[in-house]
Amino acid sequence: MYKFLGLVLLLITAPALSKTLTIYTYSSFASDWGPGPAIKKTFEAQCHCQLQLVALDDGVAILNRLRLEGKRSKADIILGLDNSLLSTAKDTGLLAQHQVELPKLNLPNGWHDDTFLPYDYGYFAFIYNAEQLSQPPHSFAELLERPELTLLYQDPRTSTVGQGLMLWVQTLYGERAARVWQNLAKRTVAVTKGWSESYGMFLKGEADLVLSYTSSPAYHLEIEQQTQYQAANFSEGHYLQVEVAAMLKASKEPALARQFLTFMLSPDFQQHVAQGNWMFPVIDTELPDSFTTLITPTPSLSLDSEKIRLHRSHWLKEWRNSVLQ
Structure with missing residues (x-):
């Protein structure tokens, strides 16, 4: 009897189970070498909750999962879409307005959106090994004029990086894009599902160039003390990617979700962007010395997300038709 009463008293006085915030993100963010673990630890200490990171392949995969699950989704937040997918994601009708007061943001084109909040940005670029390629292309036009150069890139249907290349080509070449794809197809070693596969192949020496980011060389310098990996600086400019997060209307923890979105724009989160995601923070944050060695893309290229939504399928x-010819 006394044991039973003691158990009841223990249950009454024990703290309630902590709440759980579920975030769909991409695999490199949630990986042991990504920013996810440190961000999870810091936020859990502040919210006294459980932060569950569900790792998917890429931003495109996150959107596809959201569409598939609809209102039944277990996610409270999606983190890892980019500026090219804003209108398409909003069309699902599944996302809520963030209602977060923005701090001063360091973004090339500013930010004005009531659903998505940015957490980092970067520029797409072709990376080369200077010990293997002494004369990299200095423009997109030169890349097209040098058929001896081999390359790796990602599928635009499954990868936000691959989609970035598609938008880069559309920005520069418009109606002539098909001829660009046909040109590149002749020396493309592989079109991979995601970034990790293609970058791994590049590091093994399987191509001269790989599609990645202007900030990728900072990783090699900071972590591996290797200087041979460089970004080819294209005179026409580089396409801008802004990575974003948003909360779901169906979130079971809306207050906690907004707390995380606010936290995302704080120094406690942003300090992990440069050396965790190897991208640029969106607020004033001290950067590693390796970032001072990076190229400065000029001009910054982008397309309106509504235009992308209207023409993306085409x-x-x-x-697809061009590379299969």
């Missing part, structure tokens, strides 16, 4: 079909 551009994907054009890419």
